[in-house]
Amino acid sequence: MPATRAAPATKAARKPAAAKTNLPVTPPATFTKEQELEAYRIMLLIRRFEEKSGQMYGMGLIGGFCHLYIGQEAVVTGMQMASKEGDAVITGYRDHGHMLACGMAAKGVLAELTGRRGGLSKGKGGSMHMFSKEKHFYGGHGIVGAQVSLGTGLAFAHKYRGNDNVSLTYFGDGASNQGQVYESFNMAELWKLPVVYVIENNRYAMGTAVTRASAQTDFSRRGISFNIPGEQVDGMDVRAVKAAADKAIAWCRAGNGPYILEMQTYRYRGHSMSDPAKYRTREEVQKVRDESDPIEMVRNRILAQKFAGEDDLKKIDADVRNIVNEAAEFATSDPEPDPSELYTDILVES
Amino acid sequence: MPVNILMPALSPTMEEGKLAKWLKKPGDAIKSGDVLAEIETDKATMEVEAVDEGVLSKILVPEGTENVKVNTPIAVIAGDVEDATASAGSEERAESAPPVVAPAAQSTGAPASAPAIPAAPKSAAPADAEIPAGTNMVTMTVREALRDAMAEEMRRDADVFVMGEEVAEYQGAYKVTQGLLQEFGAKRVIDTPITEHGFAGIGVGAAMAGLKPIVEFMTFNFAMQAIDQIVNSAAKTLYMSGGQMGCPIVFRGPNGAAARVAAQHSQDYAAWYSNIPGLKVVSPYSAADAKGLLKSAIRDPNPIIFLENEIMYGQSFEVPEIADYLVPIGKAKVARSGKDVTIVTWSIGMRYALNAAAELEKEGIDVEVIDLRTIRPMDTATIVESVKKTGRCITIEEGYPQSGVGAEIAARLMTEAFDYLDAPVIRITGKDVPMPYAANLEKLALPSIAEIVAAAKAVLYR
Missing domain, CATH: 3.40.50.970 (Thiamin diphosphate (ThDP)-binding fold, Pyr/PP domains)
Known part of the structure; x- marks a missing residue:
């Protein structure tokens, strides 16, 4: 009898297939007053910025595709709170929040959305394609999944140079089904590259619910066949994100190779501005907003723990609104690129 | 029945190789699968295995021989001992069979076709401005x-x-x-x-x-x-x-x-x-x-x-032999000077061009050959300069005709050298078909020297 037929005895002893993750879920971090306030401020800036972007899109000031990050703010905020100078960040086209969290100026981001010369890419990249060498932000990529191989390459460069920086490579539940993701997983583990794969599972790949597109909907398990550890994280709780990020980044910095974090999150708006979001109910969105809004959670904690009072928070709100309004003012008054810019930046002139 | 062992092709592009070593000597009994010899190509050393059974009766190409062409008989196997003695002077009548080739980097097991085009002849290239005179x-x-x-x-x-x-x-x-x-x-x-x-x-x-x-x-x-x-x-x-x-x-x-x-x-x-x-x-x-x-x-x-x-x-x-030899990107090279017709090509296209130029020279047609070297950015100036002299241009590429590099060159000459053209630009390209496998069809699918010669005559109205 072939050896493989002798399985029944061991089958019973095997772990149940329903084991959720291959590592225990990390408990949320305990935040200091400063950390709570910082998280609040960054998330609020992203929220207000995106609301303004949506408004300006509606007014025809922003063209093309525009993908808003509203609802997912805790993910990039918690990740950035765990990273350090020199860590590379790369993501897909839902990228405005990542840029703001990386410290790129709201003015430059919004002026890029309006296609003006003061935009971060001189108006030549647009919403989906923005970069900042200074902030180690490598885009901003419009092709679903391409950033996963690129982000793995950023990690390759860290390892090649022998520094202890990591690559924070973000992609969504939709991109998780692309072939090059697994090619990258394989090489990242094979070569022990310091990359944290942050899968922002917002439950919909454009209009397709996760369960209609993914055979394995536990994205933390997507690296199992490559021996990449992974865990599911409450992506609506910035403290949970921060704790998981600390653990994953430490794993990578120590030379152990890649780590997968599935951030369970939710986008409140459509896939892009032109998406009426008929594939889900208003009630579903409202329920998430009411029960697990990432900003409300922090706000409530701050007030409960008396880290700040209503007036202090109002002041933060006013400051954030100020930044966004100034950015909007700049993004609408700044001129379009000079026509001569059409032919620049195609090749580096050597 | 004696069997000739032929020099095997060890890759799709191998044309010749070195018979590095014989592992069997005349008189040795040979079984199918025995390693007979080692062959070196520019890529690797490989073993030649016997397919036929018998006795190695004669070695035709001694070990150490370089540049042995594919399909040259290298040894004779006699079917039995009588054959082995009888075959001494009769290998011409032997039935030829290529042996099996053991682990091969690119082996397909199939004999390589003859190369589509021979190596280019030495041509009267103008002195290369990029190489200082007297350079070793x-x-x-x-x-x-x-x-x-x-x-x-x-x-x-x-x-x-x-x-x-x-x-x-x-x-x-x-x-x-x-x-x-x-x-x-x-x-x-x-x-x-x-x-x-x-x-x-x-x-x-x-x-x-x-x-x-x-x-x-x-x-x-x-x-x-x-x-x-x-x-x-x-x-x-x-x-x-x-x-x-x-x-x-x-x-x-x-x-x-x-x-x-x-x-x-x-x-x-x-x-x-x-x-x-x-x-x-x-x-x-x-x-x-x-x-x-x-x-x-x-x-x-x-x-x-x-x-x-x-x-x-x-x-x-x-x-x-220059310590740090750099060739600039974006610069074409006049690889052969001529006054009657300009041929623009690059890479292996140069072999077609130089061979065709040698053919045409016999008929009194003086061809200028431009090696493009960089396709983008294209050195249009060098092409235009040549066409101003010859008034005629042929492009050669192995790629498909539609939207090919030749089409681009033709368009550029239309806008930048229209007044100098004495004939339409002719594109010699790979044919508009997926590459066929059969040797004869493959040859037909690629550019040929005959096509280039005919094109040169056409643009010269001869």
Whole structure:
């Protein structure tokens, strides 16, 4: 009898297939007053910025595709709170929040959305394609999944140079089904590259619910066949994100190779501005907003723990609104690129 | 019945090799599967196995013989002892059979076809302005020149590394990276899994972070898996970032038809990549240009598509012995001076062009041959200058006719040299069909010297 037929005895002893993750879920971090306030401020800036972007899109000031990050703010905020100078960040086209969290100026981001010369890419990249060498932000990529191989390459460069920086490579539940993701997983583990794969599972790949597109909907398990550890994280709780990020980044910095974090999150708006979001109910969105809004959670904690009072928070709100309004003012008054810019930046002139 | 053992082809492009060693001697009994001899090609040493049973009656090509052509009888096996004694002077009548070839880098088990075109004749090339007079020249293959270019640049710049399938321990599928692992170690000479899309993306990411990767595709046919990363990520990032973030990377490997590898492994991508702003597309012919252009490509801060040709790897040329030999990207070369008709081509197209030029010379037609060397940015000025003199132009490429590089050259001549043209530009291209496998059809699908000769006569109204 072939050896493989002798399985029944061991089958019973095997772990149940329903084991959720291959590592225990990390408990949320305990935040200091400063950390709570910082998280609040960054998330609020992203929220207000995106609301303004949506408004300006509606007014025809922003063209093309525009993908808003509203609802997912805790993910990039918690990740950035765990990273350090020199860590590379790369993501897909839902990228405005990542840029703001990386410290790129709201003015430059919004002026890029309006296609003006003061935009971060001189108006030549647009919403989906923005970069900042200074902030180690490598885009901003419009092709679903391409950033996963690129982000793995950023990690390759860290390892090649022998520094202890990591690559924070973000992609969504939709991109998780692309072939090059697994090619990258394989090489990242094979070569022990310091990359944290942050899968922002917002439950919909454009209009397709996760369960209609993914055979394995536990994205933390997507690296199992490559021996990449992974865990599911409450992506609506910035403290949970921060704790998981600390653990994953430490794993990578120590030379152990890649780590997968599935951030369970939710986008409140459509896939892009032109998406009426008929594939889900208003009630579903409202329920998430009411029960697990990432900003409300922090706000409530701050007030409960008396880290700040209503007036202090109002002041933060006013400051954030100020930044966004100034950015909007700049993004609408700044001129379009000079026509001569059409032919620049195609090749580096050597 | 005596059987001739023939010199086997060990790869689709092998034309000849060295009979390095006989492992059997006359009188030895041979069983099917016995290793008879070792054969060296420019890529590897391989064993020749017997297919037939019998007694080795005679060795026709002694060991140590170089340049033994494929299909030359190298030994005779007699079916039995009587045959062995009887066959001494009768091998001419022997039935010929190629032996089986043991582990082969590129072995298909099939005999190689005769090469589509012979090596180019030496031509009356004008003195090369890039090589100072009196420079010592050394003979080397295109393969060695490419390897030396990479090695020199890797010694010069620690940020340069090479990655691809079989580039390290195997020493390169076509042996272009031979010796690099030994000199530079596994950190800088990296074997990848067979995942073109993924490792092209990793290379681009590393380049965006400031490293200078050389990404080898085993052939450019496989780079179609990776073309999104080449076009959408490598070529466009500088523009999309408003000039902030470049991508200093070289994608290199053999391009175009090899021999008898059929449709999926025989495609010329020069026109494809030359369509993309943000890329430079380089494709050398000679070993000197291969070396000088690859060194320039590695130093270039932009993404470069470096199209090599498998058939050219083993060809030898004179290479200047200059410590740091660089050939500028974007400059064509007048490889042969002439006054009657201009032929523009590059890479293996040069073999067609120089052979055709030699044919035409016999008929009193004086051909100028321009080796384009860089497809993008195209050196239109050199072409126009030549056409001003000849008034006639023929382009040669192995790629497809529609939207080919020849079509682009014709369009440029229409706008920039219309008044100088005395005849329409003729494009000699690969035929508008997937590459067939059958030897005769393959030959028909590629450009031919006869077509070029006919085209030259046509534009000269002869």
